[in-house]
Amino acid sequence: MGRFLTRISAMLALTMALAGMSANTASAAGAAACRAGTLYLTFDTGSMSQAELIARTLRRHHIRATFFLANEPTINHDSSLDPAWAPYWKALAADGHVFGTHTFDHVYLRSVRGDKVTMRPQFGAQAGKDVTMTANAFCTELRRSAQAFQSMTGQPMAPLWRAPGGRTAPQTLAWAGQCGFRHVDWAPAGFLGDELSSEKFPNQALLDRALRDLRDGDITMAHLGIWSRKDPWAPAVLEPLLTGLEQKGFCFATLREHPRYRDWFQAPTLQSSSPEGRR
Structure with a gap:
């Protein structure tokens, strides 16, 4: 025994x-x-022509990214935040990706004069027109994407936003913060160039530049499809880019893990935030 x-x-x-x-x-x-560091992939909506391909590619590489959603026209003759896209967004959410707002009507900042902020929606009822926005109107614009996403997936959107074109001003940054959103830009090397002319900026040149220049901590930016680019960026660049970065020793994470944003995720929820309540 x-x-x-x-x-x-x-x-x-x-x-x-x-x-x-x-x-x-x-x-x-x-x-x-992770010997080379961590990169943070982000994607804005766009035409959605490459949406399924990008989702499959990320899934195959076991990479989680961050997506910024606007209600943009798609190749399916609908809009990216229509209920028809609910299965797509639900599948991405189930994969563990993070989602922020890109404004609902893809609203560009035009000018700020004093307390007057002029914006131009690219889509929606006011498309192509300059409109003056107040803090409440701007907050509503950001929240519309969050509300559409939650209604389709049952999950709240992250407290992050990206301005179309990256155009911000101290006023819009402050307004967004007051209603619970923090702005996310991208690194210079993180501009992956998928919206540029494929004749002037061929895919191989974009791939070579990204592999050469990306560094630890960089946030990248691409789209789920671009109408104007004749030679699509994905899969020509995306697949070899991810493989090449992995071979160089990079890991990937969502902005939930980014040192600049992770504490922001502990802020009050979007539903309980308002410009008045957070001043």
Whole structure:
């Protein structure tokens, strides 16, 4: 009986030692995989022509990204936040991606004079017209995407926004913060160029530039499809870009893990925030 217990104890000790070695090995492998640092992939809606392909590619590489949603016309002759796209957004949410607002009507900042902010919606009832926005109107514009996303997926949108064209002003940044959203730009090297002319900026040149210039902590920006680019960016660039970055030792994470934004996720929820309440 004593020998039996001794043998069992030895086996347990060996099992625990092997488990410890496995944990250390996994930890070391993770550190090796991230030897070049972490990158943060982001995608804006666009025409949605590459949406399914991008989702499949990210899934195959086990990469989670951050998506910024506006209600844009799609190749399906509907809009990206129509209920018809609910299965797509639900599937991405189930994959663990993060979602922010890109304004609902893809509203560009035109000018700020004093407390007068002029915006131009690219889509919707006021498309192509300059409109003056108040803090409440601007907050409503940001929240419309969040509300559409939650109605389709049952999940709240992250407290993040990206201005169309990256155009912001101190006033719009302050207004967004007052109603619960923090702006997300992209790194210079993170501009992946999918909206540029494919004749002047061929896919191979965009791929080479990104592989050469991206650095630890960079936020990238591309779209789920661009109407004007004749030679689509995905899959020509996306697949070899992800493979090349992985081979260089980069890891990928959502903006929920980004040092600049992770604390912002602890802010009050969007539903309870308002410009008046957060001043």
